[in-house]
Amino acid sequence: MKIEDYLESLPQNLVTGDDVQLSDQAFREIFNFADLGKNDIFYHLGCGDGKGVKIAIEEFNVKKGIGIDNNSQKIDQAKKSSGEFFCEDIKNSEFSDATVILFWFTDEEIINQMIEKFEKLKPGTRIITIWGPLPDCLPEQVNFPYIINTIPFKKTSSMQEQLLAVFGVKCVDFVTAWEYAERYTKAIGDPGVKNDRFLTIIQTLVIWINAKNLGVACREEIPESIKTYLNIMKMHFDIDFEHLLK
Numbered sequence: 001m002k003i004e005d006y007l008e009s010l011p012q013n014l015v016t017g018d019d020v021q022l023s024d025q026a027f028r029e030i031f032n033f034a035d036l037g038k039n040d041i042f043y044h045l046g047c048g049d050g051k052g053v054k055i056a057i058e059e060f061n062v063k064k065g066i067g068i069d070n071n072s073q074k075i076d077q078a079k080k081s082s083g084e085f086f087c088e089d090i091k092n093s094e095f096s097d098a099t100v101i102l103f104w105f106t107d108e109e110i111i112n113q114m115i116e117k118f119e120k121l122k123p124g125t126r127i128i129t130i131w132g133p134l135p136d137c138l139p140e141q142v143n144f145p146y147i148i149n150t151i152p153f154k155k156t157s158s159m160q161e162q163l164l165a166v167f168g169v170k171c172v173d174f175v176t177a178w179e180y181a182e183r184y185t186k187a188i189g190d191p192g193v194k195n196d197r198f199l200t201i202i203q204t205l206v207i208w209i210n211a212k213n214l215g216v217a218c219r220e221e222i223p224e225s226i227k228t229y230l231n232i233m234k235m236h237f238d239i240d241f242e243h244l245l246k
């Protein structure tokens with residue numbers, strides 16, 4: 001079965017990220033990294049149950065903590081804790097007083113519409129993204145998978161420049177793909193999870209194949225370790241990646 005069909009067979013609320021909630025530990029790491037503090041007005045776009053806003057207020061003493069989500073059940077839940085919460089589509093939201101925004105979305109349509117709104121924010125506003133920077137932007141600071149993009153955005157001149165800023169390398173080999181796949185899995189996963197290797201292998205293969213297709217893999221030929229994992233996936237799990245290689 002193709003990897004796309006395998007992903008299709010999983011619960012879609014998790015695959016789309018709609019019902020993925022960051023752990024308290026992940027929020028703390030993100031807020032420490034962003035140096036969140038008493039002068040900040042913090043917005044969590046897609047705030048889910050509001051845990052991030054609660055931690056920002058109670059542990060990082062932000063001046064104001066606001067959460068926005070278009071799921072009314074989640075907002076009802078969030079309203080039970082500290083913070084201001086609004087049930088609306090973030091594309092229509094007003095957040096011009098923000099100094100720090102947490103924005104973890106992978107949907108390109110949302111990202112492209114939001115980037116236009118972000119560009120109008122006050123200089124110095126930090127937009128925290130997870131896994132990748134905003135498209136065509138050079139991040140201000142990276143603690144992978146957490147990324148700070150600051151207003152006004154600095155635009156990238158090449159994929160290599162962005163790669164260097166995010167991964168600290170000029171090209172992607174097996175070791176880089178594995179290291180960053182593992183960091184992502186560990187950062188956003190449940191801290192109690194023991195066997196997350198399966199996910200790391202899938203992520204590693206996807207990172208390396210994307211790098212190869214974008215022309216930023218270190219070598220043209222497929223590294224032995226990638227070949228081994230492609231075979232393991234096919235032989236033992238009937239999951240096929242090779243059609244993705246251009």
Ligand SMILES: C[S@@+](CC[C@H](N)C(=O)[O-])C[C@H]1O[C@@H](n2cnc3c(N)ncnc32)[C@H](O)[C@@H]1O
Pocket residue numbers: 016017018019020045046047048049068069070071074088089090091104105106107110
């Ligand atoms: C981590 S975010 C990202 C999910 C999103 N499907 C994506 O990856 O592009 C998940 C949270 O955002 C909320 N959400 C998704 N789309 C939204 C929108 N357009 N406006 C407000 N909240 C949204 C969901 O209810 C959920 O609590």
